[in-house]
Amino acid sequence: MAGRADTLGRRTHQAIGKQYKKILRYEAGVLEDRDPEELHQMRVNMRRLRSIAEGFSSILELPKHASEKRIAKFSRTLGQLRDLDVLIDTLQKDYFPKLTDKEKPHYINILSALEERRTKSLEDVRQLLVSKEYLEFKSSLEGWITKPVLFGVARLPVTLVLPDFLFPMVTRLMINPGWLVGLSVRNGELHPSTNRSPVAVNRLLCKQGSVLHSLRKQVKRVRYQMSFFTDLYGEALGRYIEDMKNFQETLGTIQDSLVLEALFCEILGTRFKRQLPTAVKQLADGRYEAWQNWDALRNRYMLEETRQAFRLELLKMNTSAYSLPVR
Structure with a gap:
C-alpha cells in the first residue's frame, strides 16, 4: 500500500526504474534491427527517462555515467535513426504512390540517399549499445536504482509537493513564443494574421518552423511529466494530457513536412520544386491542413479561462491516493 510512504522520492525512483526496464526490453531488437517499432519504443523511453532526470534534478543525484547529459546523447543517437525510419516510411507510403512516372527517378535518388544514411546511423546505434559508455550507463543506473540517492523534498508526500514541480514546466510551456506564431498583439489583444491563404501560411511556417518546433518540444516535456502521475489526478x-498529445502530433506533422522539403532541396538541389511538383504540392497542402488544426487547438489555449482551468487542475490532487498501491 502506498500510505504515507507515497513520497515524491518514491514516485521518482519508481518512474526511473520503470523507464529503464522498458529501455532494456527493446535493446536486443534494436541491435538486430528487427522492427522499427522497437527502436521507436526504446527512443521514447530514453526520452522519458531524460525527462525525469531533468524535471526532478533538484531531488535526485544520478551517477556521473547516467547523467541527464549522457541520457540526452543516447536519445539523439537513437533519434537520428528513428527519424530516418519515419522519413523513409512516409515517402514510401504517402508520397511515392502519387508521383508521376517523370518524378519517380528523382524519388529513387532521394530514397537511395536516405537508405545510405540509415545504414550509417544503424551502425552508430549498434556501436553505441555495445560501447563502454553505454555499459557504464547501465551499470551505474542499476546501482542507483538499487540504492537511490534522493534528498530535500523527496521525503515529503507526493500530493504535498508535486504541483510545485509541475507548475514550472507548464509555465515554460504557456509563455513559449510559439503560441504567437501567426498572431499579432495590438493594445493587449490577440489578432490573427489578415492573410491566411495557403501560400501565406506556408511562407509563415517555413520562416517560423523552428519556433513551433521549440514549442512542440516543451509540449512533449509537459506531457511526459504529467503522464507519470495520472493516478493522482481526476479525469x-x-x-x-490528450490535448498535449494532439498538439505534439499536429506540430509534428508541420515539422516533418519542413524536414522533408529541406531534404528534397539538399539531395536534388534548388530545382527540386520542378523535379517533384506533386510531392511539393502535397507537402504544402499537408502543412496547411495541419496549421488549420493547430490554429483551432491553439485558439482554445489562448483563452484566459482555458489556461486558468488548466492551472487549477494541477492543484486538484486526489488525496485518497495516499492509500492506493503504487505500481
Whole structure:
C-alpha cells in the first residue's frame, strides 16, 4: 500500500526504474534491427527517462555515467535513426504512390540517399549499445536504482509537493513564443494574421518552423511529466494530457513536412520544386491542413479561462491516493 510512504522520492525512483526496464526490453531488437517499432519504443523511453532526470534534478543525484547529459546523447543517437525510419516510411507510403512516372527517378535518388544514411546511423546505434559508455550507463543506473540517492523534498508526500514541480514546466510551456506564431498583439489583444491563404501560411511556417518546433518540444516535456502521475489526478487532467498529445502530433506533422522539403532541396538541389511538383504540392497542402488544426487547438489555449482551468487542475490532487498501491 502506498500510505504515507507515497513520497515524491518514491514516485521518482519508481518512474526511473520503470523507464529503464522498458529501455532494456527493446535493446536486443534494436541491435538486430528487427522492427522499427522497437527502436521507436526504446527512443521514447530514453526520452522519458531524460525527462525525469531533468524535471526532478533538484531531488535526485544520478551517477556521473547516467547523467541527464549522457541520457540526452543516447536519445539523439537513437533519434537520428528513428527519424530516418519515419522519413523513409512516409515517402514510401504517402508520397511515392502519387508521383508521376517523370518524378519517380528523382524519388529513387532521394530514397537511395536516405537508405545510405540509415545504414550509417544503424551502425552508430549498434556501436553505441555495445560501447563502454553505454555499459557504464547501465551499470551505474542499476546501482542507483538499487540504492537511490534522493534528498530535500523527496521525503515529503507526493500530493504535498508535486504541483510545485509541475507548475514550472507548464509555465515554460504557456509563455513559449510559439503560441504567437501567426498572431499579432495590438493594445493587449490577440489578432490573427489578415492573410491566411495557403501560400501565406506556408511562407509563415517555413520562416517560423523552428519556433513551433521549440514549442512542440516543451509540449512533449509537459506531457511526459504529467503522464507519470495520472493516478493522482481526476479525469480532467487526462483530457489536458490528450490535448498535449494532439498538439505534439499536429506540430509534428508541420515539422516533418519542413524536414522533408529541406531534404528534397539538399539531395536534388534548388530545382527540386520542378523535379517533384506533386510531392511539393502535397507537402504544402499537408502543412496547411495541419496549421488549420493547430490554429483551432491553439485558439482554445489562448483563452484566459482555458489556461486558468488548466492551472487549477494541477492543484486538484486526489488525496485518497495516499492509500492506493503504487505500481
